[in-house]
Amino acid sequence: MFSSNALVGFCLAYASVLFLIAFLAERRAARGQLGWLRSPIVYTLSLSVYCTGWTFYGAVGTASRSGLDYIPIYLGPSLVFFGWWLIIRKLVRIGHAQRISSIADLLSSRYGKSGAVGVVVTLLAVVGSTPYIALQLQSLTLSFTAFSAQSAEVPALGAEVTAFWLAVGLAAFAILFGTRNVDANEQHHGVVTAIAVEAVVKLVALLAVGIFVVWGIGLEGGVFGGIEASALNTDRIFTPRWVTLTFLSASAIICLPRMFQVMVVENADERHLFTAAWAFPLYLFLISLFVLPIALSGQQLLPEGSNPDLFVLSVPLSRGQDELALLAFLGGFSAATSMVIVATIALSTMISNHIVLPLWLSVNRGRTEMSGDVRNVLLTSRRASIGIVLALGYLYFRITGGSAALASIGLIAFAGVAQLLPSLIGGIYWRGATRTGALGGIGIGFLIWAYTLFLPSFEGSFLLSAGTLANGPFGLEILKPQALFGMPASDPLVHSVFWSLSLNTAAFICLSLLSTPRLLERVQGSQFVDVFRQGSGGLMLRRSATSEDLFTLAQRILGADKAHHMFASVARMQGLPSGLPRPTDDLITQLERELTGSVGAASAHAMVGQITGGGQITVEALIQMADETAQVVEYSQQLERQSKELEETAQQLRTANAQLTELSRQKDDFLSQVSHELRTPMTSIRSFSEILQETGDISSEEAQRFIGIIHQESQRLTRLLDEILDLSFLESGRVKWDLKPVALHEVVESAVASTEGLRTTQNVALKVEDAHLETPVIADFDRLAQVLINLISNAVKYGQTQNPAIRLTAHRVGPKLYLDIADNGPGISSENRERAFEKFARLDEVTLSGSAGLGLPISREIMRNLGGDLALINAAKGATFRLTLQAA
Amino acid sequence: MSDRPDLAERAFRESRKRDTAFVLPMLGLLLIVSPIVNIFAGITTVWGIPASVFYVFVVWLTLIGLTWRLSRRLLAED
Structure with missing residues (x-):
């Protein structure tokens, strides 16, 4: 049998071991050797902080008092984890994306980084956690007294004093563990590791007691032999309470500040959820497996009136199994301490970040640059907060007198934090949720919860008097805290949860619909709701x-x-x-x-x-x-524009290529034409000179004729070469033009005189009309004369008919002067019009000797260089060439 | 590579598996948080264990097993 002092010694030793583990883990983490510290198993075990002293002792008490009612407490969280893909995964993703440090921070951040939301959630969490802390103090105190009662030793200390020293010890423990420094990402590797070890201890302890009860005692008729007499003997399991308990525990696993701390804030890797999804429900399964056997055996073995909340300890003690009882005691100690440590860390973070720091900021407004290290403010306020939270828990314990059953206190806390659920779920799935809606919903839910469940739990000793509880405030029966609006109050928990959560949700939705969110709320709303899409x-x-x-x-x-x-x-x-x-x-x-x-x-x-x-x-x-999609659309439009531009460029390149190919073809044609044109006179010159050379008996008359031909052909050759040279010279752009005002009629007279011989031989009449011919034009006299001579010669050559005649007429339009040279010959067919200006083009092969076909291209080139043009125009009969000139 | 299903088919299978993740908690609700549990109320026993307890724990363990299978598949895809 262990004395109280021995127990205290065991507790301190155990706490020291835990502290050492935490210290070593933190040192490993600081060195970056995270390894197994970040394994999914450690994560899953740390989640077991859900199983507190209440679970450890109280579940057996519940099973003993009301049968299967303890099961929903574990089934609710299991269901949430079976559906982890729905909610938990999203919370963890948001937690990582937004660097969330607590559940108050999550809601405050979601609703436009609102300070008010942070304060309200923090207050609710503190008030809601107070019964829970008290619960741990109570279960620890009970476990101490259980040993004292067995050892027949006069209790050295009263329950209140034990609880006080426990609270002090836990506060010191939590401060040492949780507030050694302010971490940039608020992860506490040391604490998480210690919690994981505690998780193993409490599971092993409970399993050991369970195995001892089932197989070690050998009860008559088996463990379930006494079932007829127990509370399990009921024909209705599915009741409003069954549903309420499942719902409360499911929402607690999400909303409890300490659960949020280990599940979201301390989560190192989202993939750990893949393991926790089945491993955590398995842990809960194992924890609850032997609860009922322990409860039933306690009912059979222990005298009537024994506290069922202590069966885990008292059953082994009654069989003389002191070591097993000690293990169970350490299991309960683990469960209670791990809860207190994590809960106070979570709450102190919330208090310092959402209440103390904003106050400090407003007090120090304007001189923030000079004042000291904010981290000291944070650390101090966190340490103080831990003390305050534990003090509140102790006060609750004192005021309620530590009399109520463990389970009912725990459920009060569950119902309190469940008020956060509508705003939380709405916040991550509904873009339209607003700060006003969240504040209204949480506020109303909180007030109703306090009025119908929290304050009545003091049984008239705090704020609400016993009279108010029994008859309603000011005798108004309709507002009786545990029977609002005359609702039959069979179960205060179901009653309170129904009113608080339904009005909470209604207020949240209605106020959200009625209010307009600020811009920052909308931004945060879309960041939260669409966290997987960004x-x-x-x-x-x-x-x-x-x-x-x-x-x-x-x-x-x-x-x-x-x-x-x-x-x-x-x-x-x-x-x-x-x-x-x-x-x-x-x-x-x-x-x-x-x-x-x-x-x-x-x-x-x-x-x-x-x-x-x-x-x-x-x-x-x-x-x-x-609107990221808008960016995507814009981007694709840009791509489209670019590809359109590319397409256009490619089209231009294709056109240019076609032109180049055409030019190259024209050049080849030109060369072959030139060689052909040169060959013809060369051939005849060569053949006639060969005849002269080789034939001896040739008459001088004959020879004279041959020499005449050779002379003619060489003249033609010279003319041809002159023309080619002239054209290439013109096209090269190296010609010096002597541009000046020229009297048009002088040029015409000169050209007419030059062609007189040709016209006379061909018997062609020429008529020059005098109108506008005195107009001075800008031109090079010789070149313009060359063009006119060429055109008149062409008209003589091609305009052959019965009575050939050429007409020269001029007219003026604005600054332009047109000079038309028209013949009355066969004219030029429309398909040949453009070809007429091509080099070596001999239209319809009717050409006279002496023309190389370069006259028109040369003339056009000259006219264009004079700032005018040469074109064929439509005429009723014959061919009409029009010269365009600039009037001076 | 040749008998590997095409992209659309794989995407479909993936979303099917994810939908299954939604089904499990619903199944749990239907089997345990519904009047179905009342069927097993009373003092009937299975191997000496009350039928209601037996039923709840079997459903629980089955759901754990299904979640384990599904998680492994999802993890393999991830």
Whole structure:
């Protein structure tokens, strides 16, 4: 048999071992050797912080008093984990994306980084957790007294004193464990590891007691032999209470601050959920497996009136199994301490981030730059908060007198935190949920819960008098706390949960629909609801600050090393070799996110806001962020535009290529034409000179004729070469033009005179009309004359008919002067019009000797160089060439 | 590679598995948080264990097994 002092010794030794484990784990983590510290098994075991002293002792009590009612407490969380894909995965993803540090932070961040939401949730969590802390004190106190009662030793201390020292011890333990430093991401590897070890201890302890009860005692008729007499003997299991218990425990696993802490905040890797999804329900399954056998055997073995909440201890003690009882005691101690440690860490984080820090900020407004390290404020306030939370728990224990059954106290806490459920679920699935709706819903739910469940639990000794409880306030029966509106109050828990949660949800939805969310709420709303659809990006507020201010702020919250590390890495990313990074929007946003991990979204937003002077969300930024699809659409439009441009360029290239091919073909044609044209006179010159050379007896008359031909042909050749040279000279653009005002009639007279011989031989009449011919034009006299001679010669050559005649007429339109040379010959068919200006084009093969076909191209080239043009125009009969000239 | 189902088929199977993740908690609700449990109320026993207790624990363990299978599949895809 162990004395009380021995028990205290065991507890201290056990706590020291845990502390050592936590210390070693933290040191490993600090060295970066995370390894198994971040394994899914450790994560799953840390979730077992759900199973508290209430679970350990109270479940057996519940099973003994009301049969299967203990099962929903474990089934609810199991169901949530079976459906982990629905809610938990999303919470964990949001927790990582937004650096969430507590459930108050999650709701505050979701509803526009609202300070008010943070305060309300924190207050609710503290008040809701108070009965829970008291519960742990009570179960620990009970377990101490169970040993004392057995050992016939006069209890050295009363229950209140035991509970007081327990509270002090737990506070010291939690402060040492949880607030050794302010971590940038609020993960406590040491605590989580210690919790995992405790999880194993409590499971082993409960299984050991269960195995001993079932197989070690050998009860007559088996463990379930006494079933007829027990509370299990009922024909209705599915009752409103059954549903309520399942629902409450399912919402508790999400909303309890300590569960949120281990499940979301301490989660190292989202993939751990794949294991926890089945392993945590398995843990709960094993924990509850032997609850009923222990309860039934206790009923059979122990005298009437024994406290069923203590069967886990008293059954082994009654059989003289002291070591087993000690193991069970340590299991209960583990369950209670792990709950208190995690709960106080979670609550103290919430209190310091959402109540103390905003107050401190408003007091120190304007001189934040000078004042000291904010981390000291955080640490001090967290340590103080742990003390306050435990003090409240102890007060609750004292006021309620530690009389109520463990389970009913636990359920009060469950119903309290369940008030967060509508705003939480609405917040992550419903974009339209607003801050007003959340505040209204949580507020109303909280008040009804307090009025119908929390305050009545004091049984008239706190705020609500016994009279009010019995008859309603001021004798108003309709407002009786445990029978609102005259609802039959068979079960106060079902009654309270029904009213508080239904009105909470109704207020949340209605107020959300009636209110207009601010821009930041909408931004956060879409970030939460669409967390799986977004990349790492997020909203970039337009803000400005100096790098020095930002660095000072970072140093004060993150600590010098971490701040230095962060700023140095940002500077490297910006490509700066040394010094502080540029204060870009990127840097400010990243800093706010880092700070959020330490002090919560609302405080981080406010602190950064103080430095940057606010920072308003612009509608443009909102649209840019909220509508990523728009960006995708814009991007694809850009691509489309680019490809269209490419298509156009390709088309232009194809056209240019076609033109080049055509030009190349024309050049080849030209060359072959030139060689052909040169060959003809060369051939005849050569053949006639050969005849002259080789034939001896040739008459001089004959020879004279041959020499005449050779002379003619060589003249033709010379003319041809002159023309080719002329054309290439013109086309090369190296000609010096002697442009000046020229009297048109002089040029015409000169050309007419030059062609007189030709016309006379061909018997062609020429008529020059005098109108406008005196007009001076801008031209090179000789070149213009050359064009006219060429055109008149052509008209003589091609315009052959019965009475050939050529007409020259001029008329003036504005600054332009047109000179038409018309013949009355066969004319040029329309398909040959354009070919007429091609080189070597001999239309319809009617050509006279002496023409190489280069006259028209040369003439057109000259006219264009004179600033005019040469074209064939439609005429009723014959061919009409029109010269366009610039009047001087 | 040749008998591997095409992309659409694989996406469909994946979403089917994810839908199954929604089905499990619903199944649990239907089997345990419904009047079905009342069928097993009373003092009937299975191997000396009350039928209601036996039923609840068997359903529970089965759901754990199904979740384990599903998690492994989802993890393999992830």
